[in-house]
Amino acid sequence: MRIILNATALLAAGVLVCWQGTDAAWAQPKCPDLGGTVDAGTCRIHTATDTYTIDVAYPVDYVDQQPLTDYITQTRDGFANVSQMPGSGDLPYQLDIASDVYQSGRPPHGTQSVVLKTFQDVGGPRPVTWYKSFNYDLDARRPITFDTLFKPGTKPLDVIYPIVRRELERPSGAGTAISPGDGLDPTHYQNFAIADDAVIFFFSEGELLPSSTSTNIARVPRDAIAGLLAAPPP
Numbered sequence: 001m002r003i004i005l006n007a008t009a010l011l012a013a014g015v016l017v018c019w020q021g022t023d024a025a026w027a028q029p030k031c032p033d034l035g036g037t038v039d040a041g042t043c044r045i046h047t048a049t050d051t052y053t054i055d056v057a058y059p060v061d062y063v064d065q066q067p068l069t070d071y072i073t074q075t076r077d078g079f080a081n082v083s084q085m086p087g088s089g090d091l092p093y094q095l096d097i098a099s100d101v102y103q104s105g106r107p108p109h110g111t112q113s114v115v116l117k118t119f120q121d122v123g124g125p126r127p128v129t130w131y132k133s134f135n136y137d138l139d140a141r142r143p144i145t146f147d148t149l150f151k152p153g154t155k156p157l158d159v160i161y162p163i164v165r166r167e168l169e170r171p172s173g174a175g176t177a178i179s180p181g182d183g184l185d186p187t188h189y190q191n192f193a194i195a196d197d198a199v200i201f202f203f204s205e206g207e208l209l210p211s212s213t214s215t216n217i218a219r220v221p222r223d224a225i226a227g228l229l230a231a232p233p234p
Helices: 008-012 023-027 065-083 157-172 222-228
Strands: 037-039 042-048 052-059 093-104 111-121 128-137 192-194 198-202 217-221
Touching: 052 065, 052 111, 065 093, 065 111, 065 128, 093 192, 111 192, 128 192, 157 217, 157 222, 198 222, 217 222
Parallel strands: 052 093
Antiparallel strands: 037 042, 042 052, 093 111, 111 128, 192 198, 198 217
16 A cells, blocks of 8 residues: 655645544544545545645554554645745646555454555656655554664664664665764664564665665564564564
């Protein structure tokens, strides 16, 4: 399942959205409230004007929907505002938000993850792509962040950074390297998904490697960090 949006211009416009869900999700804004239609479990939103086109797709069954729909709404509205700013050129602008869904354990137990991939073209030198993830512990009934994923007092990046470095640098070729300063900075590891066999990290363009580098996803085997996880899902 995929979705497309752009965060850079949206952030510049002061817009941001997030995604989460549980039983309360059914009381939250539904797909039609956002101007979309549901197709095979996916909410699809399409808007086209003289100044922009917007395409969004996200799963309607994510257990913690409110942060997800908030993020999408704010990102969409911020992008639309940017397209209407004085001096906007190279119109129409484009915003696409796509999503992938991950699961660990066997529902209704384990974890559920959604990763949004946003593509944004606002007429600059080149489009921008970034990621935003949402993770939920189905047993504890609460969101999972990078900090809560690991046991207090541990240093997970001592293990994760070398793996991520190998995963990203190898296909990028000679001349590209992730500095220890960036590679050991937890702020770069906030977007991830949990699978049965790995924790998958997603990096936006230019976050760890030059923006021209296409490889932005690194899989860290669960076996490598099993002793560091706070509460390994089944």
